[in-house]
Amino acid sequence: MVGSMMPGAVAMFALDASRVFGAAVAAALGQPLLRHEERRFADGEHKVRPLDPVRGGDVYVLQSLHGGPDLSADDKLCRLLFFLGAVRDAGAARLTAVVPYLAYARKDRRTQARDPVTTRYVAQLFEAVGVDRVVAVEVHNLVAFQNAFRCPVEHLDTRRLFIDALVNQLPGGPLAVASPDPGGVKRAQLFREMLEARTGRAVEPAFMEKRRSGGVVGGTLLTGQVRDATVIVVDDLIASGGTMVRAAEACRAAGATQVFALAAHGLFVGDAAAALTNPALSTTWVTDTVPPFRLEATVLAGHVQVVSAAPLVARAIARLHGDGSIVDLLGNPG
Structure with a gap:
């Protein structure tokens, strides 16, 4: 039918800021990205619209919401929301936002009087434009993510992805x-359990204390047996890298032979290059949900391993399209 999608087809768009990652996902799916248009006007406003028909389709729109290199996180969020609204208006039967890195996921509760709960506000924006489902990779707080949205959400954790590579x-x-802090103990526990099952080796648990005062993070107390061990420090993201270095130095001081840092999202802001090259860290592993554009090539080549999350996202889209199990895809996470 003219103006409608082929029955049974998956329709996938990737906005320009995430075109490289989106193309990798589409290649893993074995189909091209659909066409769209993004225009920026002289006054700073913009327009985004699908160029291919979506009526009656199962439509997936991908945009990672990290800041830079050309657009802020707010700019990317706004463009994504406007495009999702346009796709809904164009007659998509089912609309899924695929957000490999979800902006504002860390602001999920009030830590001071009259603080915003920005995670919830972002969820309301997605719902307002008619999204049926949101897919994100390794969010900061899974419970807060699930509770913020009234539409269904899918969380793609990266445990199996990293373990396969490592x-x-x-x-x-x-x-x-x-875990580099008490709040990440559950994430580290699940990673440890999967690593034990995969290798058949005993893996010791450990975690760091973490205190924040006046915006300064501190705490050096390490709980767990790491002497003579290879230690894997697991977190959801690396910003400046200070938290990872603090954990790595504590592990080294307790007798660890080497320390790997693993995080799904490498933001690498501020003085991250100095953190990544700190001798306490052996290697830092991240995915490509956020491209490492802030790092010099020598730092990236010598100290960082990038594992592509595109195949994981592609398999998730294929399963959602076929009403398959995301739990089975991820290895039955707890």
């Missing part, structure tokens, strides 16, 4: 998995 590079000897 397992053959682990040396013999003791292993430990550490």
